Amino acid sequence: MEEEKVSQLNQESTIQDEVVVDIKGLKKAFGSKEVLKNINLTLKKGENLIVLGRSGQGKSVTIQCIVGLLTPDEGTVKVFGEDVPQLNNQQLKELRTRIGFLFQSGALYDSMTVKENLEFALTRVLKIKDQSELDQRVQEMLEGIGLPEAVDKMPSDLSGGMRKRVGLARTLIVKPEIMLYDEPTTGLDPITSREISELILEMQKKYKTSSIIITHDMECARITADRVVVMKDGEYIAEGTFEELQHSEDEFVKSFFLDTI
Numbered sequence: 001m002e003e004e005k006v007s008q009l010n011q012e013s014t015i016q017d018e019v020v021v022d023i024k025g026l027k028k029a030f031g032s033k034e035v036l037k038n039i040n041l042t043l044k045k046g047e048n049l050i051v052l053g054r055s056g057q058g059k060s061v062t063i064q065c066i067v068g069l070l071t072p073d074e075g076t077v078k079v080f081g082e083d084v085p086q087l088n089n090q091q092l093k094e095l096r097t098r099i100g101f102l103f104q105s106g107a108l109y110d111s112m113t114v115k116e117n118l119e120f121a122l123t124r125v126l127k128i129k130d131q132s133e134l135d136q137r138v139q140e141m142l143e144g145i146g147l148p149e150a151v152d153k154m155p156s157d158l159s160g161g162m163r164k165r166v167g168l169a170r171t172l173i174v175k176p177e178i179m180l181y182d183e184p185t186t187g188l189d190p191i192t193s194r195e196i197s198e199l200i201l202e203m204q205k206k207y208k209t210s211s212i213i214i215t216h217d218m219e220c221a222r223i224t225a226d227r228v229v230v231m232k233d234g235e236y237i238a239e240g241t242f243e244e245l246q247h248s249e250d251e252f253v254k255s256f257f258l259d260t261i
């Protein structure tokens with residue numbers, strides 16, 4: 001995508017006032033190790049929120065609390081207004097059908113074609129059985145990510161960037177309301193990373209998804225962020241737009257933005 005299109009997409013705000021994730025005073029320790037000390041975070045509908053932080057700071061632990069895989073020691077975690085730690089297994093299952101993950105690996109099934117990978121998500125999550133509807137949705141999604149010709153390919157026939165695109169397609173095809181991206185561009189070359197970041201932005205605008213994006217890739221942050229938070233020692237120490245934080249006086253915040261000015 002050209003610079004102009006990215007900046008045009010950035011200006012088309014999809015953000016609404018409705019809060020979809022609301023975390024207050026979240027604490028989580030493992031033994032004597034306090035990982036999350038006081039996390040306060042809101043994600044608005046239609047927003048792309050970037051979380052920056054050094055390795056091992058507890059970014060993934062935060063995400064696991066959001067989807068109910070970990071229980072907080074203190075604080076509240078509300079998703080779509082529901083108190084996640086209070087949900088039973090069935091309610092958690094339903095909640096998770098509304099949330100998509102994109103892991104670092106893209107996590108495709110290697111023994112299935114691209115089409116089968118996408119169909120699997122549709123039949124399992126949305127319980128769609130009608131073959132013509134499956135065909136249509138798969139084709140539409142692959143066109144959306146610019147890979148219609150990959151439909152019958154095996155994941156092993158695809159490049160790293162293509163696999164990542166298909167992984168994103170497989171997650172988005174069930175139309176999750178919230179997307180959680182854990183380092184979506186890690187391991188990709190700079191050009192492919194940029195393509196994936198632009199795709200994340202395009203998908204946000206197209207599907208009006210609300211997203212939390214954990215990344216160390218500042219180009220990805222620049223392209224996709226509506227808002228950025230910086231995590232240090234189990235707390236968020238700064239919050240703002242990419243441009244605001246780029247000019248922060250705080251040495252720790254500055255360290256992330258060194259090569260971006």
Ligand SMILES: Nc1ncnc2c1ncn2[C@@H]1O[C@H](COP(=O)(O)OP(=O)(O)OP(=O)(O)O)[C@@H](O)[C@H]1O
Pocket residue numbers: 030035053054055056057058059060061062
């Ligand atoms: N289930 C667990 N049991 C014990 N310790 C854990 C568990 N999950 C995470 N931790 C610890 O919590 C800390 C934060 O881990 P987390 O994976 O959230 O970091 P991160 O900020 O996502 O880092 P990275 O960028 O490297 O993925 C680490 O020290 C990790 O060892």
